[in-house]
Amino acid sequence: MANNGKITLEIFRYHPETDSEPRYQSYEVPYNEDWVVLDAINWIKDHIDGTVTHRWSCRMGVCGSCGMMVNGEPKLTCAAFLKDYHPRAVKVEPLVNFPVERDLVVAMDGFMDKLDAVKPYIIRDDVNDTSEGEYRQSPAELARYKQFSMCINCMLCYAACPVVGHEEEFLGPAALALGHRYNKDSRDEGQSERMEVMLSDEAMWGCTFVGECSVVCPKHVDPAGAIQQAKAMGAQEYFKGFVMPRGAGE
Amino acid sequence: MSGQYHRPHRWAWWTERPGYMRFMVRELTSVFMAGYLVVFVMTLASVGGGEAAFAEWIAALGTPAWMAAHVVALIAAVWHAVTFFGAVPQAMPVFLGERRLPGPVAQIVMGYGPWLTVSAVIVWWVVR
Ligand code: SF4
Numbered sequence: 001m002a003n004n005g006k007i008t009l010e011i012f013r014y015h016p017e018t019d020s021e022p023r024y025q026s027y028e029v030p031y032n033e034d035w036v037v038l039d040a041i042n043w044i045k046d047h048i049d050g051t052v053t054h055r056w057s058c059r060m061g062v063c064g065s066c067g068m069m070v071n072g073e074p075k076l077t078c079a080a081f082l083k084d085y086h087p088r089a090v091k092v093e094p095l096v097n098f099p100v101e102r103d104l105v106v107a108m109d110g111f112m113d114k115l116d117a118v119k120p121y122i123i124r125d126d127v128n129d130t131s132e133g134e135y136r137q138s139p140a141e142l143a144r145y146k147q148f149s150m151c152i153n154c155m156l157c158y159a160a161c162p163v164v165g166h167e168e169e170f171l172g173p174a175a176l177a178l179g180h181r182y183n184k185d186s187r188d189e190g191q192s193e194r195m196e197v198m199l200s201d202e203a204m205w206g207c208t209f210v211g212e213c214s215v216v217c218p219k220h221v222d223p224a225g226a227i228q229q230a231k232a233m234g235a236q237e238y239f240k241g242f243v244m245p246r247g248a249g250e
Numbered sequence: 251m252s253g254q255y256h257r258p259h260r261w262a263w264w265t266e267r268p269g270y271m272r273f274m275v276r277e278l279t280s281v282f283m284a285g286y287l288v289v290f291v292m293t294l295a296s297v298g299g300g301e302a303a304f305a306e307w308i309a310a311l312g313t314p315a316w317m318a319a320h321v322v323a324l325i326a327a328v329w330h331a332v333t334f335f336g337a338v339p340q341a342m343p344v345f346l347g348e349r350r351l352p353g354p355v356a357q358i359v360m361g362y363g364p365w366l367t368v369s370a371v372i373v374w375w376v377v378r
Pocket residue numbers: 150151152153154155156157158173174177213216217218219220221222223
């Protein structure tokens with residue numbers, strides 16, 4: 001393990017019982033080339049200051065819980081290597097566009113509600129009995145939505161989205177991509193039901209296609225692409241409503 | 251829930267990332283496009299005003315200040331169009347079975363191709 005001295009982490013601190021405003025605290029940690037920012041934060045918590053609060057679990061870019069701002073950039077801290085910042089200091093802050101619960105931990109309630117709003121599950125008119133077997137799907141049908149099903153709910157895209165920052169109610173990239181994922185699933189029949197939510201002003205029409213959600217997404221979900229595709233589908237539904245009014249074109 | 255900290259609003263958000271800046275520049279190009287539409291409508295109006303009015307308007311458009319404006323508007327329009335076609339593969343993916351057409355190919359199939367075809371038809375229709 002290469003060890004070339006130290007690296008400084010500047011950490012956003014906020015404890016609601018004692019702080020009315022956030023503050024920054026600097027910590028010096030051993031510099032290891034193969035350490036990620038999350039390793040350094042864990043080292044601080046274990047060896048210097050046990051009161052530093054942060055979320056993490058898998059350490060391998062799967063659970064989506066370690067998202068933070070690293071030098072102003074939304075990152076999975078378990079995938080952000082210290083060697084990409086050393087010898088400069090690393091500033092770690094909670095994800096922007098979310099209320100801060102404590103130190104590096106943000107409140108996720110709003111995000112969870114938004115995921116829930118798009119009905120992220122397969123909706124069927126009539127549900128087959130399990131004895132009838134599974135709903136078959138071809139590899140080509142899977143390919144239509146697979147990319148959008150790779151989301152790990154890390155919320156980095158919300159931190160990168162200026163519309164989320166302006167409009168608290170905006171459903172946001174991950175939730176809209178998730179809705180689109182189910183609309184694109186050949187086993188699903190819930191598109192018009194889901195579109196009622198996705199077509200509202202706080203949903204996909206709120207998106208101005210800045211596109212940075214797709215830039216920061218660690219799983220290449222391309223939520224920006226999903227939303228533009230959903231807009232095209234939504235416009236089709238809208239025009240179908242003109243041509244065949246009164247519930248036709250479902 | 252009480253005790254949460256809400257960050258202040260970031261009014262200068264668009265300065266924070268190069269991607270935000272690119273977005274703002276692209277939005278700004280729309281202003282030039284809209285402006286040029288006005289020029290176009292005024293040109294049509296001058297046609298309605300007779301041959302002399304039209305010639306006068308065309309001569310006015312040839313002054314150095316107007317030439318500079320044409321060049322700026324052209325750059326804005328080209329940038330707007332190129333970024334539009336650049337986004338086409340994201341907004342309109344093309345699948346062949348399990349495979350998705352790679353970006354540059356999708357840009358041609360769904361973007362530049364149809365645009366060139368329509369343009370060629372219009373040119374043919376005008377000059378025939
Ligand atoms: S779309 Fe990407 S950035 Fe957004 S929550 Fe899912 S994995 Fe994270």
